[in-house]
Amino acid sequence: MVEIQSYLILSAITFIIGVVGVLARRNAIIVFMSIELMLNSVNLTLVAFSAYLGDTTGQMLVFFVMTVAAAEAAVGLAIVIALFRNKQTVNIDDINILKW
Amino acid sequence: MNNYLTDFWQATPIVSLAIFALLTLIVDAAGKDKPVLSYWMSLIGIVVAAGFSVASLGASTPLFNTMLAQGGYSSYCNLIFLGSAFLCIVLSRNYLERLQYHRGEFYVLIILATVGMMLMAAALDLMIIFLGIELMSICLYVLAGFIRKKEKANESSLKYFLLGAFATGFLLYGIALIYGTAGTTNLALIGKSFPQLSHNSLFMIGAGMLIVAFSFKVAAVPFHMWAPDVYEGSPTTISAFMSTGAKAAAFAVFVSVFIRTFDIGGTKLSDVLAIIAAVSMIVGNVTAIAQNNLKRMLAYSSIAHAGYMLSGIAAGNIEGETGILFYLSAYVFMNIGAFGIISWMEQQDDKKLTFDDYAGLSSQHPAVAALMAIFMFSLAGIPPFAGFFGKYYVFLAAVKAGMTWLAIIGVLTSLISVYYYLRLVVLMYFRDGQASIEEKVSAPAMAAISCAALFLIVLGLYPSLVVDIAKGFFKI
Amino acid sequence: MTLETILFYALSFVSVGSALMMITRRSPVMSALYLILNFFALAGLYLTLHAQFIAVIQILVYAGAIMVLFLFVIMLLNLGDEKKLSEKMSYKKIIPAGLSFGLLMELLYIVSYAKSDLPLTHIERATEIGTVEYVGKALFTDFLFPFEVTSILLLAAIIGAVVLAKKKLD
Numbered sequence: 139m140v141e142i143q144s145y146l147i148l149s150a151i152t153f154i155i156g157v158v159g160v161l162a163r164r165n166a167i168i169v170f171m172s173i174e175l176m177l178n179s180v181n182l183t184l185v186a187f188s189a190y191l192g193d194t195t196g197q198m199l200v201f202f203v204m205t206v207a208a209a210e211a212a213v214g215l216a217i218v219i220a221l222f223r224n225k226q227t228v229n230i231d232d233i234n235i236l237k238w
Numbered sequence: 239m240n241n242y243l244t245d246f247w248q249a250t251p252i253v254s255l256a257i258f259a260l261l262t263l264i265v266d267a268a269g270k271d272k273p274v275l276s277y278w279m280s281l282i283g284i285v286v287a288a289g290f291s292v293a294s295l296g297a298s299t300p301l302f303n304t305m306l307a308q309g310g311y312s313s314y315c316n317l318i319f320l321g322s323a324f325l326c327i328v329l330s331r332n333y334l335e336r337l338q339y340h341r342g343e344f345y346v347l348i349i350l351a352t353v354g355m356m357l358m359a360a361a362l363d364l365m366i367i368f369l370g371i372e373l374m375s376i377c378l379y380v381l382a383g384f385i386r387k388k389e390k391a392n393e394s395s396l397k398y399f400l401l402g403a404f405a406t407g408f409l410l411y412g413i414a415l416i417y418g419t420a421g422t423t424n425l426a427l428i429g430k431s432f433p434q435l436s437h438n439s440l441f442m443i444g445a446g447m448l449i450v451a452f453s454f455k456v457a458a459v460p461f462h463m464w465a466p467d468v469y470e471g472s473p474t475t476i477s478a479f480m481s482t483g484a485k486a487a488a489f490a491v492f493v494s495v496f497i498r499t500f501d502i503g504g505t506k507l508s509d510v511l512a513i514i515a516a517v518s519m520i521v522g523n524v525t526a527i528a529q530n531n532l533k534r535m536l537a538y539s540s541i542a543h544a545g546y547m548l549s550g551i552a553a554g555n556i557e558g559e560t561g562i563l564f565y566l567s568a569y570v571f572m573n574i575g576a577f578g579i580i581s582w583m584e585q586q587d588d589k590k591l592t593f594d595d596y597a598g599l600s601s602q603h604p605a606v607a608a609l610m611a612i613f614m615f616s617l618a619g620i621p622p623f624a625g626f627f628g629k630y631y632v633f634l635a636a637v638k639a640g641m642t643w644l645a646i647i648g649v650l651t652s653l654i655s656v657y658y659y660l661r662l663v664v665l666m667y668f669r670d671g672q673a674s675i676e677e678k679v680s681a682p683a684m685a686a687i688s689c690a691a692l693f694l695i696v697l698g699l700y701p702s703l704v705v706d707i708a709k710g711f712f713k714i
Numbered sequence: 715m716t717l718e719t720i721l722f723y724a725l726s727f728v729s730v731g732s733a734l735m736m737i738t739r740r741s742p743v744m745s746a747l748y749l750i751l752n753f754f755a756l757a758g759l760y761l762t763l764h765a766q767f768i769a770v771i772q773i774l775v776y777a778g779a780i781m782v783l784f785l786f787v788i789m790l791l792n793l794g795d796e797k798k799l800s801e802k803m804s805y806k807k808i809i810p811a812g813l814s815f816g817l818l819m820e821l822l823y824i825v826s827y828a829k830s831d832l833p834l835t836h837i838e839r840a841t842e843i844g845t846v847e848y849v850g851k852a853l854f855t856d857f858l859f860p861f862e863v864t865s866i867l868l869l870a871a872i873i874g875a876v877v878l879a880k881k882k883l884d
Contacts, residue, residue, distance in 0.1 A: 140722045140762070146418075147822055148726045148759075152733045152752075153411060154818040158811060159737035160404050167742045167788060169400055171749050174780070175733055176407035178756055180414050181768075187418035189763040194843045195423055196414075198857045199365055200768050201849070203410060204775050205864045206372045209871035210403055211780045213376050215787045216878035217383055217399050221392040222791050230400075242858045256866055263873070302859035343877045350870045357863065369863045373870060380874030395878075439824050 145186035152179035166221075166228040170214055177207055245301040249308050250290040251316050252356050258283025259349040266342025276342035277331055280349050284324045287356075291316040295707070304424060305363040311498075311711040314563065315359035315490040322483035322570050323352045328686040329578045330475040336677065337473070337586065339385050348479065351377035355487035359494070364413045364423040367491055371409065371455065374487060375402050378480055382472040390588070394471025401454070401464045409451030415444030429499040436505055445507055448495065449514070455488035456544045457537075459518040469537040474584055477533060478577030481540045482570040489566055492551050493559055503554040503639060512552035512636075512644050518545030519651040527658050530592050532580050535658060536573065539617060542655060543569055549648055550632035553639035556709075561631030563708040568624035568697055571690040572616040578687050579610045582679050596662060597671025605684075606675065607666045612691045616698070618659040619652050624697035631705075722762055729755040742788045746781055753777040765844035 152175060159172025181200045188196025218228055246253055262283065266276040291313040298310030327345060334340040354373030361367040379402065383395025413423065419441040420428045428435070435441040450461065457465040469477040502508045522542030529535040547565050550558035583590050600607035616623035629652060633645040666673070697704060729752055736748040753776045760769035842848060853861055 140719055144722065144726075145759070145763070148729065150818065150821040151730055153407075154814050154821070155730070155733040155737060156407065157817070158814045160400075161814065162811065163737060165742060165793075166396060166400065167784065167793065168737070168739075168745050170403070171742075171745055171784065172737055173400070173403045173407055174776075175736065175749065175752065176404075177410060178753065178776070180407065180410045181772075182756060182759060183411070183414040184417065185760055185763050185765045185768055187414065188843065189765065191418070191421055192843065193421065194848065194852050195365075196417060197765055197768055197844060197849060198852060198860070199368075199413070199417070199423065200765075201771070201853070202365065202369060202860055202864060204771060206369070206406075206867065208775060208780055209372070209376055209867050210406075211783055212871045212875040213379055213878070214399050214403065215783060216875040217379065217392070217395050218787065219791065220383060220386045220878045221396050224387070224389050224392055228791065228793060242855065245859075259866075260869075303856050305859050341877075343873055346873055347870065347877075350866065350873075353866060365857075365860050366863070369860055369867065373863065373867045376867065376874060377870050380870075380877055383878060386878055443821070443824065 142186055142190045146183060149179040149182040149186070152182070164230045166218055166230055169230065170211075170218075174207060174211075177203060242302055248299070249301055249306060249360075250294065251287045251313065252306075252353060252360065254290055255283055255287040255349060255356065256353050258286065259346055259353060262342065262349060263346045266346065273340050273342040273345070274331075276345045277327065280327055280345035281324065283349055284320050284327070284352070288317060288320045288324075291320065298711070300362055304426065305361070305366050306357075307360045307362050311494070312356070312360035314707065314711060315486070315566075316356050318486050318566055318570050319352050319355040319359070319483050322479060322486065322574055323348055325571075325574045325578065325686050325690060326475050326479040326483070328682050329478065329574075329581055330473070332677075332680045332683055333473065333475050333581045333584075337385060339473075344381070344384060347377045347381050351381070351479075352483065355483055355490075358487045359490035361491070361494065362425050364416065364425065364428075367495070368409065368413060370487075371451075371491070372406065374484060375406075375455075378476075378484060381476045381479070382468055384476065385473055388471075390471040391473070394468045397471075398464055398468045405451045405454035405461070408447045408454075412444045412447030412451060415440055415447070419444065425495065425499045429501075432500050436500075442506065445500065446510065449507070449510060452488055452492050452495075453514055453548075456485050456492065456548070457541050458514050458544045458548055459521045459541060460514075462518070462521070462541045462544075465541055466534045466537040469540075470531060470533045474533065474577055474581040477537075478574045478581070481536065481577070482574045485540065485544065486566045486570055489547055489551075489562060492548075493562055496551055497554055497559050501554070508552050508554050508639075511548055512641055515545045515548035515552050516644055516647050518542065518548060519648055520545075523651040523654045526655065529658075530594075532591055532593065532596075532662075533577075535593075536576060536580075539655065539658070540573065542651065543573075543617075545651075546629055546632055546648055549636045549641070549644045552644065553632075553635040553641060555635055555639055557638055558632065558635035560705055560708040561628070561635045564624075564631050564701065564704050565628035567704055568616065568628045568694060571693050572613045572623075572625055575609065575613040575687050575690045575694075576617065578683070578690075579606060579613070582606070582675050582683070583673075585676060593662060593665060594671070596673050597665045597669040599666040599671075599673040602672075602674045606679070609687055609691050610666065611663045612694060614659040614663050616694050618656045620656070622695070622698040624694045624701070627698060627701040718762060722759070725755045725758045725762070728752075729759065742793050743785065746784050746788060749784075750777050750781050753781070760844075763844070764841045767844055767846045767849045769844075 156172045156176035184196040262276045262279040265279045269275040294309035294313045351374045354370045357370030379399040383391050385391045454461040522538050526538035550562040616625035619625045619629045636645045732748045732752040736745045739745045757769045757772040
């Protein structure tokens with residue numbers, strides 16, 4: 139019998155791996171993928187709570203998070219393309235007109 | 239079972255504005271190369287939604303299985319957002335025509351962002367808060383990079399997007415932990431069990447993550463790094479919209495979660511918020527002094543204003559709530575006015591954005607200089623303008639909550655802020671220079687900005703008008 | 715050790731391992747592929763929680779649609795060139811790593827020791843709420859409004875993506 143703590147610990151670990159990815163990586167696309175990883179680990183928390191509470195709200199929220207993630211991916215990648223057309227780079231360190 | 243379809247007929251402000259967003263889009267697609275049609279359609283939509291909001295100011299009824307509130311507090315906030323969107327759209331037309339980027343989608347996105355803001359204010363469920371924040375943010379990410387040939391705009395958009403999505407991760411984790419510990423995402427139910435939950439460490443971490451995410455949206459220190467760069471790189475009218483409408487929406491959520499739902503007075507959450515408020519006031523005001531670009535100066539000043547308003551939330555009492563609503567009503571108009579005048583002065587390639595470009599403006603354009611002076615005085619919090627009473631109310635709330643130290647920091651940092659606001663006024667009036675506005679300001683834009691200034695004076699002379707309305711909402 | 719426990723630990727191992735590989739790869743393509751692996755492991759974990767519908771759309775939407783979009787953009791911009799994207803390791807990265815480690819320890823500590831804080835009303839996991847039938851019913855009754863809001867959100871994203879990425883601006 140796997141207890142809920144196991145799921146929560148697993149999702150906390152992957153969430154933090156995502157945070158490290160965002161803070162340490164300089165490639166905008168990899169940063170964005172790390173953010174997706176964060177969202178997914180939260181989804182695991184939500185599904186685990188939903189199952190152990192016997193309540194459907196958590197799963198509904200996961201459904202909406204996926205929709206939002208899809209929308210964000212479309213807009214985020216469009217922003218990356220617009221930037222790449224002008225600057226030929228997606229490295230955050232090269233984006234230095236505005237200080238990061 | 240309830241028939242939720244009938245609820246759509248009752249959520250009039252949000253539904254009507256969403257319908258007008260679609261109409262604006264259709265008009266844009268149908269009338270080729272005539273973005274003016276979308277311009278008018280979006281303005282009509284705002285007026286209609288504002289009408290519905292005024293009509294529902296009185297009572298507040300929950301809709302959709304207590305997910306959305308209709309009327310009362312949310313209607314009042316709607317009026318603030320709609321005012322901000324209206325001014326932004328009126329100002330944008332000339333600005334975009336000048337930059338040759340006048341396109342109908344711009345107005346559609348502003349309207350959709352406003353729908354998101356209205357959802358945030360009306361939300362009675364963490365799920366709706368999440369969706370509202372995302373709807374608003376996605377539109378703003380695009381609007382920030384709307385002038386897509388400009389490198390600075392691309393960068394500001396990317397930066398806003400990456401940091402915003404990062405904050406979304408924290409928002410969601412916070413919601414998940416609160417859901418797990420409270421067993422529900424409904425704000426009213428969470429509020430009922432808050433006394434027990436406030437001893438639950440997992441719940442408190444969840445609430446802390448909500449503070450992180452909301453502080454990011456209002457640009458409070460230490461989550462403010464994006465604001466100066468994004469405001470500088472975005473189209474000026476969008477900076478105006480972000481620093482007023484988006485910030486007001488984030489504060490509306492802050493109030494509805496942390497004051498109306500959680501009773502945070504005296505808890506650790508209140509201490510955390512007080513520290514964030516104090517640091518924002520200090521960092522925002524001190525850094526603003528060093529700025530030479532007006533858009534950056536206003537960005538840091540907006541961080542400081544976020545700090546003032548956060549002290550009302552840290553207080554967590556009714557005075558704080560009404561104080562913030564008053565502050566927001568005043569702040570939205572003074573800030574959008576200041577940004578609006580900057581957008582008139584601005585030239586291609588970010589020219590004419592520094593303090594020195596305003597030297598001697600009063601001799602060439604006395605009316606514009608006078609309006610700018612009103613906005614600066616109001617931002618500085620000098621009576622009799624509305625900004626003064628905003629600060630007065632939130633600091634009073636802090637004192638009543640036993641946080642006198644916070645009010646003292648607030649007053650001291652406001653004194654610092656007088657320096658950089660008045661520096662601009664001094665330059666405009668007492669320094670010689672050739673400051674001028676190259677192109678004629680359009681009459682609607684001039685009228686809109688004058689109305690904003692007039693509103694600030696009226697609000698400053700009769701603050702009780704708004705305070706009485708605001709107080710009416712908090713008997714619930 | 716039951717089959718279920720073994721399955722959980724195997725999937726967790728894959729999930730954490732692929733996440734670590736994802737954030738350490740040089741090439742964005744490799745990162746994306748490891749992220750897809752992570753999503754598959756998550757879908758498996760959802761199945762152990764009896765969330766069948768979520769598990770299916772995790773693969774269809776996340777691994778299928780979103781990550782393909784990522785890969786498509788990476789290929790389109792030709793970001794495989796590793797020299798262009800070489801990243802310097804520097805002392806600056808120690809600070810975020812330290813902060814994240816602290817946050818992780820705090821979360822782990824609280825989750826492991828605060829058993830009374832967790833919802834344990836249902837010791838057994840609910841098995842029926844993850845079915846398509848149940849989810850569908852909930853989505854079109856109690857959650858009708860958020861469902862409609864997502865349609866507006868997707869519309870905003872479509873407009874935004876077209877505005878930013880369209881090749882020519884008339």
